[in-house]
Amino acid sequence: MDALTPEEARARLRALSQGRRVPRRDLSLEEAKARLRETDADLDIGPFLHFASEGRWREAGLSLALWAVSEDGRYFFSPLLLSALSLVDGVLQALRKRPQ
Secondary structure (H helix, E strand, O other), X not given: OOOOOHHHHHHHHHHHHOOOOOOOOOOOHHHHHHHHHHHOOOOOOHHHHHHHHOOOHHHHXXXXXXXXXXXXXXXXXXXXXXXXXXXXXXXXXXXHHOOO
């Protein structure tokens, strides 16, 4: 698939910001699935998407939680958790330095 020109990208951004859906007609469903798999081969959100599309939110949340506690999920979330710890540490230090 070819990249968008700057004009096409601006038009798509305008449409999206106005709440209009802009489908990519040149991207087939199989191509989209393959691209999603290429992004992170261990990120398996299929069960979550299946349950969410059926409106079964409890099962969707449980499948996401089970994935999050799996080894792949922990590897996915560890950089985010480390960043969050760094942020919390900075906030705590700022609060300690604040005069009372």
